[in-house]
Amino acid sequence: MKIFILNTPLPLRPVSQLYAYPAHNKDYGIEQDFLIWLNKQHNLLTNNPAEADWHYLPVYWTRWHINHNFAANGEGLAELQAAVGQVIIDDKKTFTITQFDGGTLLNLGNTVEFTGARTINKGIDVPILCSPHRKPPVPFKKKYLATFNGSFDTHPIRKEMQQQYQQSMQVLIQGGLPTRFYKRWFWAKNYNIRTMESYIALCPRGTSCNSFRFFEAMQLGTAPCLIGDVDARPFKKFIPWDNISYYAATIEELDNLLAGIDKKQALKKGMDAYQYWKNELFYQKWCKYVIMELEDITISNAK
Numbered sequence: 001m002k003i004f005i006l007n008t009p010l011p012l013r014p015v016s017q018l019y020a021y022p023a024h025n026k027d028y029g030i031e032q033d034f035l036i037w038l039n040k041q042h043n044l045l046t047n048n049p050a051e052a053d054w055h056y057l058p059v060y061w062t063r064w065h066i067n068h069n070f071a072a073n074g075e076g077l078a079e080l081q082a083a084v085g086q087v088i089i090d091d092k093k094t095f096t097i098t099q100f101d102g103g104t105l106l107n108l109g110n111t112v113e114f115t116g117a118r119t120i121n122k123g124i125d126v127p128i129l130c131s132p133h134r135k136p137p138v139p140f141k142k143k144y145l146a147t148f149n150g151s152f153d154t155h156p157i158r159k160e161m162q163q164q165y166q167q168s169m170q171v172l173i174q175g176g177l178p179t180r181f182y183k184r185w186f187w188a189k190n191y192n193i194r195t196m197e198s199y200i201a202l203c204p205r206g207t208s209c210n211s212f213r214f215f216e217a218m219q220l221g222t223a224p225c226l227i228g229d230v231d232a233r234p235f236k237k238f239i240p241w242d243n244i245s246y247y248a249a250t251i252e253e254l255d256n257l258l259a260g261i262d263k264k265q266a267l268k269k270g271m272d273a274y275q276y277w278k279n280e281l282f283y284q285k286w287c288k289y290v291i292m293e294l295e296d297i298t299i300s301n302a303k
Contacts, residue, residue: 001295003044004052005035006087006094012080014063022212025130030116030286031060033129034097037287044291049089054294057096057111059084065100081106095294099128101208112297114290117208118232124293125234127281128210132219133192139221140196142267145170146225146258147198149191150213154206157228160251161204171258172198195220199266200246200258204228214245218277223269227254235289237296239280244273 020027035058038044046052059080068076084106088094091109098104103113103121115123152158152175165171172194195201201217205228214233217224225246226233233241241247246269248254279285 001044001054001291001298002046002052003038003041003054003056004046004049005038005056005058006049006089008058008087009083012059012064012083012087014060014067017063017066019066022130022216024133027063028131028283029062029099030126030129030283031058031062031097031099033283034287034290037284052093053298055089055094057084057088057094057108059096059098059104061096061098061104062100065105071100071105077105084108095290097126097290098123112294114293117210118230119208125210125232126290127215127234127286128208128212129215129281129283129286130212132282133216135192135196135220140193142197142199142263144172144194144198145261145263146200146202147172147174147194148202148204149174149194151175151206155204155228157251158204158206161202161227161254164251164255171202173202192220195222198222199261199263199270200225202227202254205230205232208232215277215281217270218244218273218281221270221274223266223273225254225257227251234286235293238289238292239276244269244276 016027038056049055064076064080065071071077091111095112095114096104097114099116101117102119103115103123113123114126115121116126116128118125152162162173165173195217201213201222201224203211203214203217203224203226205211209228209230209232211226214224214226223245225248227248229249231247233245246257248257
C-alpha cells in the first residue's frame, strides 16, 4: 500500500485551539498524532498521487471547529468546505482523521472518515484519546462495583443512569456540572481515585457515541463499560473488546450486566485493558489499525 499526503494549507492545520478538553488535556489529539506517525512510515509514503492507493487529508478538524465557535450556526463551514475542496484530488481515494463531534461536518463525497466522536455521521470508529492521568504505582482497594463522575445533560441515557442508581450503595454516581468545569487532577477524588476504586468504570455516551472516559478508564486500569445505542469501540475486527471491556446498549442491559458481574474477571479485564491501552491504543500505537482498515477496504473494493 502507498499513501500520498495531500498538501493542505497551514490555516487548515491550526497550531492551537481556544479550548482544550477534558480539563487536564494538552492541546493535542488524534488528528495531530496520526500525521506525525504517518510521516515516519517511509515505506508507506509516495510523492506521486497517481501511484498512491490512498490520499491522506490532514486537516485539524477539531481545532478548526473549536476556533470557529464549535461550528455553531455553521460558523466557518463554508470557508472550510471551499478550502478542502481545492485540496482533494480524488475523493474515492481519500481518508481523514477527525475527533470532533459529528466528524468533519462537511460533504466530502466518498472520503473515508475515521471518527473518534461519531454522532449520525458515517465513519470508522477510532479511539478518542487525551493526556494520561497521574496515578499511584499501587492500585487502590476496590470500594465500588461501578462508578461515574461527570455531567448528565449531554445525553438522555446519562440521566436515566443517574435515576437508576442514585440510591445504590454499590454503584456510585456523581456529577452534574457541565463537563468543562471538571478539573480531573489526581487528588480530586471525584474522578481518578473513584475510577480506580471501582471494578467497572461507567462510560455512557454523550453528545457523541464514544467517550473519553472509556479510554481514560483503560489507562487507570479499570475495566470500562461503554453505554449507549451504538457500540463505538474501535477496530472491532482486530481488538478483542469483550476480553477487556463491557458494553450495554441500554440501562436495562447495564442493570443485568452489573447484577451478574464476576469481580475477579472484572479485575483481570481492567489489568488487560491497561496493557492494551499502553501497547496498542495510546498515541502513536493506534495508528497502525487505520492502515489495517484501509487494507481491508482496498481488498473489498477489488472484489
